[in-house]
Amino acid sequence: MDVIVTDIAIVGAGGAGLRAAIEVAEQDPSLKIALISKVFPMRSHTVAAEGGAAGVVKPNDSFDLHFDDTVSGGDWLCDQDAVDLFVRAAPEELTRMEHWGCPWSRDADGRVAVRAFGGMKTERTWYAADKSGFHMLHTLFQTSLKYPSITRYDEFYSTELLVEEKRCTGLVAIELRSGKLVAFRAKAVILATGGAGRVFPFTTNGAIKTGDGMAMAYRAGVPLKDMEFVQYHPTGLPGTGILITEGARGEGGLLTNRDGYRYLQDYGLGPPDPWPRNKAMELGPRDRLSQAFWHEQQKGRTVETPFGDAVNLDIRHLGEKKIDERLPMVRELAISYVGIDPVHAPIPVRPVVHYTMGGIDTDINAATPLPGLFAAGECACVSINGANRLGSNSLAEILVFGARAGRGAVAFAKANPHGSERGAQAKAEAAQAKIRALFLNDGSESAPALRRTMNETMESGVGIFRTEESLKQSCAVLADLRNRFAQVRLEDRSNVFNTDLVQVLELGAMLDVAQTMAEAALTRTESRGSHQRLDYPKRNDEAFLSHSIASFSAADRPAIGSRAVVITRSRPGERIYGGGGS
């Protein structure tokens, strides 16, 4: 067993992980950083984010407005102390990205340009054409190469946390190139492993987004918070689920049904002004737009495509020049993957699983309840996103909370020694034995079959609209899958780049995560934000103005508890969009 001793270990090298690593390096260059990722940093899914990052910058905007949009957008499930901190820190972090070279799009006078985004009262979304996440990720990755204290461990798959005397003291990972298990001993660990969209069959998420870090924390006794809140992005391409950015609507794109009718006006989002009105129609929040699609589908007013029902996203009126300048990737993706040039025809789109609002329970300092363990980005739940994230808050979130996780880890690492070598060794050997068992035992269950069943039951039972019946059914299926997974069969027994092993371990993580989503959704007998219960269609603040807290249990299902939401100055009210909201 190889043992690597470092000061701070960071798992995940997307936006949040890289930002955390740079923060640690800048705070204290003497601290050794191990940046561990199952892929090369620039493959991380931050790369696929398109529309932009929110931060107050215009003179007519204010922190209060960004706060209000975020809290009401999240249907009052956000912790308001966290949102306050977030909106104040976001512009500074985005400015830092500019200083690091991020090629933000510009106005004619050379200032950073901002665009409108769904649920935002004014233009505050910084963007780099429609490849904002791509440019942020590459800027962060390339900037990280400046710091000698960051040692990267690319293509290492992390399997579990080392916990000793109720403190996180490192982790175990597989070096994919050799198949060797490696123990990382660290004084503090940051998880930045992204979301878990892949538990669903139809998602914008890349193949790597399997909730590994969430599951690692969960199994180590750290709760997962608000897991029932899964965001459907209203505009993905049918078939592939490829994301068509909300920026397309921010620039003035229209959504129409089979009759060419702007149907959103029927769902409290009107009036259908011909010009873009913030927080109305196509610039409503994602939960409302995805739910409106479902209603249109029930009414038979959607467009049939070979890959399911869709509506039309029309950006033709923007003209070729503006499309090429502001939305070049949208055009490229539509031409390549659905054979439609949006300069000449509308793009068929449908809701698609996009983002997990829930995640590893952290406080506003990105600290989890397990001392020495921090988490940031989509894998974490602070929570600033509440029951529905506003588009462009997450790219700012990975910076703000990635940096805070870095600072928290520095303070913790300076105040605490390493765990014991013997403890790490024992834990790591136990981890190795588990993996060895997969190689030695001839399991009977096919991993692809288990994965398909999981995907199907998540879509049928835990989708945009849920009922007690659908959720109970999914919970039962998932509990059964969990048991069957104990007999999973590893087909590939090689050491080098055993991607079958990785997929089996990812499946194990996804099953844990899927269970927390379904069980928390069953427990929440109200409708709020992205969690919509047909049998409980109203929000119920008396009973459910609280976070759900899913804890690992020895039984075949998680235990679901709750914790009050932090309310500082915005009492729960009605979410108003459309003409009434301005």
Added chain:
Amino acid sequence: MSETITIRVLRYDPDKDAEPRFEDFIVPYRDEWVVLDALAYIKEALDPSLAYRGSCHMAVCGSCGMMINRQPKLACHSFIRDYRGQLVTVEPLDHFPIERDLIVDQDDFIEKLTSLYPYLVTEHDKPLSEGPNLQSPAELAAFRPFTQCINCLLCYAACPQVAINEAFVGPAALAIAHRYNKDSRDSGEELRSEVTDSHHGVWDCTFVGACSEVCPKNVDPAAAIQRTKISASFRWLKERLLPGGTS
């Protein structure tokens, strides 16, 4: 029986194989499938031991570069329908050591990239309180095309110089260096010139232009390299004509 297509994959497992070999897989023909989908089908239904990289499925993460019918391509951006009726041969990217099946060792690229100071170099740290730099749309346009590199390494597989000279820094890394050199906020060109102007920097390039032809993001590394050659020549002249006059 419904239509099928044969995917011939180069296989190599260092634990088992003395050398790489081809293996054929018959998969369903689906109009909307890209090669990456066919590989996923093979892994799921036919042979779970097949090893390849891939994630985003939208030509932006750069993971799935491979040789498809001898052309460097992104597997997620290569439609099966374009190969209808043909044998589709899939191999790991040329000019990189194979680790297993379609997975190649990319460490050398990262080292070369790192050697070029691929980040904004400024003389003074600008305080955050001063806010963002101003940069006109024209200044942005001067380097923006070179920011589009997804590090997929198709250009290294296409480059005849990379093939014969492993010390060559190579197209993508030089394009990224050029991206920073042309950024109005940057003052690191001198620093980067240690590598860009060196023998294994731009001067190894013989301007075949294969890199730009295969780039899925239209980065045009060949143009970046030619422009760096011009700048390098000026730097060379300046040093000789104005002794002591450079900084």
